[in-house]
Amino acid sequence: MDNEQKTLLLNNLIRAMAFDRMMLRAIYSGSMVGFYHEGGIALAPGVAAASFLREDDFLAPHYRAHGLAHMIAKGIDVTSYVAEHMGRAAGCCAGRSSSHYFYPESRVYGSSANIGANLVTSVGYGYAAIYKNTDQVVMACTGDGAYGEGRAHEALLMAANWKLPMVFWCENNGMSQYSPIEDIFPKANCSDLAAGYGIPAKVVDGQDLIACGEAALEAIAHARRGDGPIFIECMTLRAQEHAVGGLNNAGSKARDPELMAKWKAERDPLERAKAALIDEGVIDGARFDSMNEAAGAEAERALESAKASEKAMPAVDELMATVYADA
Amino acid sequence: MDNEQKTLLLNNLIRAMAFDRMMLRAIYSGSMVGFYHEGGIALAPGVAAASFLREDDFLAPHYRAHGLAHMIAKGIDVTSYVAEHMGRAAGCCAGRSSSHYFYPESRVYGSSANIGANLVTSVGYGYAAIYKNTDQVVMACTGDGAYGEGRAHEALLMAANWKLPMVFWCENNGMSQYSPIEDIFPKANCSDLAAGYGIPAKVVDGQDLIACGEAALEAIAHARRGDGPIFIECMTLRAQEHAVGGLNNAGSKARDPELMAKWKAERDPLERAKAALIDEGVIDGARFDSMNEAAGAEAERALESAKASEKAMPAVDELMATVYADA
């Protein structure tokens, strides 16, 4: 990986984490509708997955941090997605969805609240790529929990069977909502499933941004070459609640706060990448600070711009006229 | 395996194949409602799966030959199931289902027309066994096609996760309806999936009755011991149409008739088991002939008894009163 790529990764992670913090503040302050699933120190995999995609590659973000890391890394201006969370007419889904992303021009075709649903639509993207005989790649990102769903199996099976240009990118944080993976999954790694389909797999340290980036570059090249699907599993951490906002946490057992704090202090991927890149002389402290500042400002601008836009409250009749295409 | 067990297997296969032929004749002659999925030379696995189960073990038959091989091998009198196919009041489902089996006293709890559905209910049987702390075993039988379904994954995952006493028994005939397995499955063996869950697996020659029996004995012992689930895949053949009766074959491409004929001539599991057992001195030709004759008569009796019983045509009101339990 060259220095430019490393810098790109670092900058994207800085930006992703700035947006994550901004979203968290916004949801706590009540300026957002619905809930938010904080990314915290688990955003290196998402950033790595999407930083090296072409614009015409397909991206199905993992829902954690609501896919912000992935989309920012793909070069999408997510201002309208922030607005969507605030129910604004300027939202990417016209303020109707609360938290669905939708950037078709960047081949982010929308989302679903159903965990695992993006794996099967991703098969459709992969099939479209071979149907049209392009060299596009599909980056299909989920958490570990998604690999409980039967549709994950169906997606792996079809991808392997048709040799689709797909990367199954699993961001394994060891938790699904309030269940530790040990309670609900027989093995520590989701990628153990891959061999059963003849799909090559690799496990990466998800707190190591550069390692994630290397894995992404390899995987994308593999799929682009026509070698079929590949499975990358990034081992990461959930150092916070599953979600905030809504009524979600009323019944949840608290996890060990000391462990969470320790993880935040010791396993922050940004601190690690920053140290490594400064150490290698790729960037210096001043450069980092300026990137950091720019990212904070960028996130703030997105929030302000979203806030300034109008709440979407169209009349029912108006909405009714748009339930069907070509109505 | 002792001689008694071998003889049991052989006799059960003789009986299963006699019933299969009888069913085929009955459907062609128009005395049955619906369709029938002939077992042909693929019944050794089903017979082996169920011949060594205890009465209180759970059995989810594979639907091919409508589960007759499995149920006969478990010691069930299937006369009322034959009657069910003829829409009789004496049918095991009161003549309402066309082809659902139902022998709760033998822990065959009914069926579904949905391929793979029995895998997830089987997880429930396994969970009930550990819930009640019994040493019952679940024999969950399907074809290869079932392992396309997402629910197969969910079943394997839960079974592995809870260490359920389950045997995943796959009767792989290389075909799903009109699709050869090469077209729809990335690997030749479904059991390749098992390792991903940490489930041990074994592939057996499904035309070799005794080998299938050995595998079943081992697998049942494994599950009964508390060693968790195990996956057995029996490689078998479909030497005939997918189904007969109904409108099913109007659009199907014919498969190579010479190959089918060759398989029937050379790979009949009964011929092979007969030869082996006579060779080993376990039985002699006369014993075989008498078993054969008895089986033919048994199947004929079941058909005659079914035919003699009354067609189920209860009034709508009567039926309506039975839609809900305790109505």
Place this chain on the structure above:
Amino acid sequence: MTQPRELRLYEAMREALTEEMDGDPDTFLIGESIRGGTWPYTKGLSDKFGERRVVDTPLAETGLAGCAMGAAQEGLRPVVDFMYAGFMYQAGSEVLLQMAQYHFLHGSKRALPVTMIGTCGVGMRVAHEHAIIPHGTLMQHPGLKVCMPSTPYDAKGLLKSAIRDNNPVFFLWHTGLLTAKGHVPEEEYLVPLGKADVKREGSDVTVLTSGLQVRNALEAAKRVAGDISVEVIDARSFEPFDLPCLLQSLEKTNQLIVVDEGFERAGFAAEICALVMEHGYDLLDAPVERVCHPNMPVPGGYIDAYTMPTIERIEASIRKLF
């Protein structure tokens, strides 16, 4: 002079598929054993169009539906064959939630042109899962369109419209009509979604129905013809539904019987009762009657023949009004 051309329902469907695939390289078929193929309407299509455009999937309905949805998001026009409409339930979330909501929930900016095909109704006599008619459930979920033909002519025209539609459309066909024959012109035509068809004119009572039951309703109408003049309307499309056509008929007849092979409870017939109550209450001389599948799982054996609406039940319900 040549005879008008007669085709079987499956031939008409095959013609629709062939023409639409000929006309648009982005249209493709995907399903289980459709190359083989399970139903004769796909016979020969993989030879003609190649395996890229006639795709056999593993037995994986969720993946099948999801794959089609993804391909449609990218602008392709997949036609999903569920074989039996009841197998749609295995992809319940993909069809009833994901596909239905996609366009609207993402701001009504992108179309989702997916066509789904599935057979239903009593015909194979093998009970519930093979026989259930899920139009009630499908139409309940806004964002989906649903139709069902009663003749080869309508089958071809509706299927072509479904494929050209930019929304997810479920094309149901009744198993009992697979080999039914009827006139299908050589020239291209469409039957639009949302247009009912008066299959028989009459003035005393309107019978609204669909699919195989059109045949039963017409036969019942014939049987009472000396005494009662029955108008038979074939809904053809459940959503969108042609309410103006129905109301126009009621202006003449003032009495309505809905014959529907789906479950009575909260089904198509119930919706018609509500719609007529709301939009045609004053037209009614008597309450709307429902002749439906009773609220029980569809039985097989010899029972389905009389639990579904029969000519006799329809006739009796007509006569009861007079």
Place this chain on the structure above:
Amino acid sequence: MTQPRELRLYEAMREALTEEMDGDPDTFLIGESIRGGTWPYTKGLSDKFGERRVVDTPLAETGLAGCAMGAAQEGLRPVVDFMYAGFMYQAGSEVLLQMAQYHFLHGSKRALPVTMIGTCGVGMRVAHEHAIIPHGTLMQHPGLKVCMPSTPYDAKGLLKSAIRDNNPVFFLWHTGLLTAKGHVPEEEYLVPLGKADVKREGSDVTVLTSGLQVRNALEAAKRVAGDISVEVIDARSFEPFDLPCLLQSLEKTNQLIVVDEGFERAGFAAEICALVMEHGYDLLDAPVERVCHPNMPVPGGYIDAYTMPTIERIEASIRKLF
């Protein structure tokens, strides 16, 4: 003298679960993150009853439902927590086909005592999949029972009845009522399935509703009280439905509005229109009105607040009749 005891809805549900699990060792809970737990009605239950009886599954709704079905066939009494009722669609075939048909299709010889729980309705404001109320779809499928409480009292009593019932029963609860408070007596009681409840007596018009909308209907009734006397009936159970209670009310009021947060098309309200048409046509002075969720996927953002039935919409529809 002590105050009557007040509980929140989730506390009432937890009491129901606790009592039923205490009373029957074969009753157990199974769901996703219910030990953790997602909703407070399962909080503490895994500590009390152990992990064998409070089972966290992988994210695998199909397997979850299938596992419960198998366990019930063996005679256990599983209570499935789907978390959100919309996630039921991921197990569409297991719930809507397999469970629904099991008893009847196998000769009505064996019960299938499965209880299912799921939340629904506008409350989280995160749109369709978290908000959809699938009672219309559930009740359409014969073999299933469906209920939904509007108060903690009903929640406890209905949930206990659901668990004791020998059929698959879906217990829906409205997200917006999670923390709603109400009187729940210390003594054990049941609220039977199939019994509606007159939540307010009146003589001019009947409003039939359920769940959170009971609150809206009562408020609307209050607002018009000076002019119009409104009877508010809480259906509580959609299938079985208490038609006698409704007809008795109509004998008095002769006018009916059905307020339902489900989709209008072919939903609960449509079925009520049809039932009243069939069984109470002569009681009606005016057509039945539906005030439902419009036929669009449930939006989120600021929109859901006015697309669902509101006090204002209900009030307007009452006033329109007079």
